[in-house]
Amino acid sequence: MWQTISYVSTVDPSLNDGDMEKLFEFVKLKNNELKITGILMYSDGNFLQVLEGKKDIIDSLFNKIKQDSRHYNIIKIFDRAIVNPCFSKYHSNFTVVGESYDHSELQTFLREEKSFNPDNYKSISYLANKFMKLS
Numbered sequence: 001m002w003q004t005i006s007y008v009s010t011v012d013p014s015l016n017d018g019d020m021e022k023l024f025e026f027v028k029l030k031n032n033e034l035k036i037t038g039i040l041m042y043s044d045g046n047f048l049q050v051l052e053g054k055k056d057i058i059d060s061l062f063n064k065i066k067q068d069s070r071h072y073n074i075i076k077i078f079d080r081a082i083v084n085p086c087f088s089k090y091h092s093n094f095t096v097v098g099e100s101y102d103h104s105e106l107q108t109f110l111r112e113e114k115s116f117n118p119d120n121y122k123s124i125s126y127l128a129n130k131f132m133k134l135s
């Protein structure tokens with residue numbers, strides 16, 4: 001069983017640049033280890049995240065994320081089963097996009113979603129581009 005969850009949240013204002021870098025590094029490493037794909041974006045004090053992977057792993061991770069004091073106001077955008085195993089050889093690693101990052105990674109993520117996970121693409125592409133002020 002494969003599952004995808006997406007949410008937006010507000011960053012705890014006490015986090016500094018170093019804390020954010022540490023969080024981004026941790027998330028990338030951990031998600032590649034757990035074979036989770038998706039994206040974590042940060043813009044203007046808010047996070048937007050898409051997680052895709054084995055249902056049990058995604059569910060237990062989201063429970064941890066919900067309780068993490070580094071953010072609050074967590075609002076789920078979707079939580080549903082996906083048909084295609086998303087961590088295929090065609091897929092890239094988990095992507096993190098911050099304000100100072102190269103947005104081409106976001107475009108690569110969206111392109112892959114469009115072909116492998118069209119439902120997610122429909123739900124997320126408009127919001128992701130607005131979120132990063134790309135359209």
Ligand SMILES: Cc1cc2nc3c(=O)[nH]c(=O)nc-3n(C[C@H](O)[C@H](O)[C@H](O)COP(=O)(O)O)c2cc1C
Binds near residue numbers: 030051
């Ligand atoms: C906005 C945000 C996104 C996060 N995303 C992930 C994630 O994708 N993967 C992950 O392992 N931890 C993520 N975390 C960290 C988890 O909340 C938690 O700290 C981490 O899973 C370590 O938990 P553990 O020490 O109990 O294993 C995120 C935290 C925040 C604040």
